[in-house]
Amino acid sequence: MAEVQLISRFDALLADLDGVVYAGPNAIPGAVDSLSRLAEIGVGLGYVTNNASRTPAEVAQHLRDLGAPAEDEQVVSSSQAAAGLLASKLPSGARVLITGGDALAREIKLAGLVPVRSGSEDPVAVVQGFHPNVGWSDLAEAAYVVAGGALWVATNTDLTIPQARGIAPGNGTLVAAVAAATGRQPLVAGKPEAPLFHAAAKRLAADRPLVVGDRLDTDILGGNNAGFATVAVLTGVDSRESVLAARTRERPTFLINDLTDLYLPYPTVEHDGDGRFRCGRATADVDGTTVRITGDPADLDSWRAACAAWWTANPETPAPLAPGLEWLDH
Secondary structure, three states: OOOOEHHHHOOEEEEOOEOOOEEOOEEOOOHHHHHHHHHHHOOEEEEEEOOOOOOHHHHHHHHHHHOOOOOHHHEEEHHHHHHHHHHHHOOOOOEEEEEOOHHHHHHHHHOOOEEEOOHHHOOOEEEEOOOOOOOHHHHHHHHHHHHOOOEEEEOOOOOEEEEOOEEEEOHHHHHHHHHHHHOOOOEEOOOOOOHHHHHHHHHOOOOOEEEEEOOHHHHHHHHHHOOOEEEEEOOOOOOHHHHHOOOHHHOOOEEEOOHHHHHOEOOOEEEOOOOOEEEOOEEEEEEOOEEEEEOOOOOHHHHHHHHHHHHHHOOOOOOOOOOEEEEEEO
16 A cells, blocks of 8 residues: 555645745745645645734735745734734724834734824734834833733744744744833734634635644644644754654644655654654664664654654653653664
């Protein structure tokens, strides 16, 4: 019997963008072709992003410019989620201070609220989303209004964002500055909260979506919170080591190098009943706080076996827990 491609088990792919499809303005190698192939096998495609600096239409246009399939309605953003959350808590026409870009202000206006840029305009709420031009004065204005008791919503709390030159501070870093100044914490609208993923699956009428992301704390945790299967890719923030050390709620169902691996059969990890786990030609077992691995460190099967062994030995970890690694044969 022919082995089944990993993606063929699912009816839709819900893809993160930064660190999965592109880094900065450039596509990650193999990503565009992998996304384009989904239509050939009848798998739906949605994009779920925490980046609030651009409108869904602008994101879709960027994807099309890269050659990826993308209609505007395929993009579900945290700015849309934030606008919806605020609209559910405020009367129509309420003033909201924008700490972010014009794309975020647009979503607030579409939700029937009034975007403003100064505390002097009497906002009753603050919405904070990433934009590269947000500066100290913007954060200070947000802090004044938040400290005054206004409702505070963050599109997301990603501490970092992948860029072409490396990893840069994300919205969570800017949110943390306002939190430090005010002693308050915002409501979070985007990932890792489940509604963003449920909204994307509903648009695609998907019953068995697969969530793919490069971040454990947003993409994988959010997909897990939504009750969906999750797959971590190693083209962005998290690494083999951080996946192995993941706390229970952030552990992915699958681990792949990049989106091209979606079209490969996913190897079975077998437990021999004596504490040893096998994946392909690699094996792993746990000795106290050390994972002993027989295999090649460059072979992802070694890490899949190691994850199975370590996670089985430590089923409930509320915080990341990194084992020592002993490579027995490489």
